[in-house]
Amino acid sequence: MMKRAYLFLLVLLAGLVSCQQASEKEYYVFTTFREPADKGLFLAYSEDGYHWSDLGGPYLAPEIGNQKVMRDPSVVQGPDGTFHMVWTSSWRGDLGFGYASTTDFINWSEQQFIEVMTDTSTVNVWAPELFYDDGGERFIIIWASTIPFKFEKGEEEERNNHRMYYTTTRDFKTFTETKLFLDPGFSVIDCVIVKRKKDDYVLVLKDNTRPNRNISVAFGKSPLGPFDNYSEPFTGFLTEGPTAVKIGNDYLIYYDSYGDKSYRAVKTSDFTVFTDISGDISLPEGHKHGTIVKVSKDVIDKLLQAKSEKFQ
Template sequence: MKKYFVILCFIVARLSAQDGEVYLFSYFIDNGQDGLHLAYSRDGYQWTALRNGQSFLKPTAGKDKLMRDPCIIKGPDGLFHMVWTVSWNEKGIGYASSKDLVHWSPQRYIPLMEHENALNCWAPEINYDAKSKRYMIYWATTIPGRFPGTDVSGDGRYNHRMYYAFTKDFKAFSKPALLYNKGFTVIDATIRENNGQYIMFLKDETKLPAPQKNIRMATSRYIYKDYSAPSMPITGNYWAEGPSVLQKGKTWIVYFDKYRDQRYGAVQSVDLKNWEDISARIIMPPGLKHGTVFTITEKEFETFFK
């Protein structure tokens, strides 16, 4: 009887482990020329590079063939969908999909802003909107002269605003529309749903007359419009960009690139109001830049990366 009890406990433990979660982080290194990198964690604080830090996918989309700021989500179709920045100065983004995060579909260039006199399409992200059963892609773009009041407040000629487009199949897209404009240059937005409210974490990209370069929050009842004015900064006295958010139980962890310090940082909160800087607890792979955190099951982890 004792023998069978031990076997039963082993089976239960094994099934529980397979039902558990593993956190993944998609990121790039250097200028993004070698493509997609992935890291994993089971506690959200210590991250280890997969495949010994080697690239999972070499970039082929766009003229400059970079893969910066990769964002991955798992859709209701069971596929992992990824978008990324293909260039510093092209008008579209890259897209590919995968069943297992290892083998990817042919890469495609999506010309989201080719109809505009745009300078760029930076740091695209994806959310799935269950209400409309569509994916929403959103990104930062500068259109010279569109917002003249802040033309000299950013870095050089860049004066970004956030834009979005909807798609059901990543083939047909709605006309891009303005997502966030509160009178300052803004990039690197990421959106999370919380009890019927949408929370946008964003970077205030203002450099002049006084640098901001911090992460703030805005909220809305709708995923695609009516976001509030930004909160006070949730990051500290350093330049931060590329926020990515992990909801771990009741705890919210916001990761970001302390790009001037050449390291990653994070803050955490249980109420989205009071934030604790936990940068000293975060261990990331060397060279990791502007990534996106997402979750897979333990079973998927063991299957994909065995």
């Protein structure tokens, strides 16, 4: 009897450990697009943040904007579980960007065009990026725009001299007045806000000046800055579209190395030392930059079913 009771306890303990491990398992979705960006949203998923499997697409076809493209899809999950997405809707001419929301990446709200720039000489609204500010209980949206002759420039021509702007919202119905988010003294695009802890934020950014066109970081005490202590670039020439995800004690920063038509990543624990891990990652062919968001297993199961039914 004692032996059987002991074996029963061992089996029970093993089952509890297995259930705990299953509950702790994490899943990630990577939003992406396929050139020339006119088809819409494509997705990939991962269970470790390093190796990504194709989920196919498009899950959402672009319907708004002058050119009706869907580039740079940025997603963040709100406190109620809803995923909110913004994207670049045109290369030139739009004074805003696209927006839609979902709970499963399959069924989406009606698409909206959110106009944010009032200066009609604005050339573009590029790569809107979402960040949920839990301290302020609001969503922050940042993007790059060019207003010719507004800022000093280097070798860039006036229609390619970008600065970062922002607006905030609590419900994606009303938005605060657009303000300047970042003027580092050079053309800048593709910024991503990362919160490490309270009053400790990192901004990942692309220096878009002609001689550089690479990625670095800066630091601030608020998600709206000011940001300073700009680092040296940790990527090579012709790189863009960074997105960051925390895996264990490390942050992985994925980016598009468009100069050599590859997708790469670095790992860092302190945003000071960056280790190239491009040989340790795998992504679907044609993957372009978007964002990574943590999801439940239920969302992954539904997406795998959708892929098998629609995108084979």
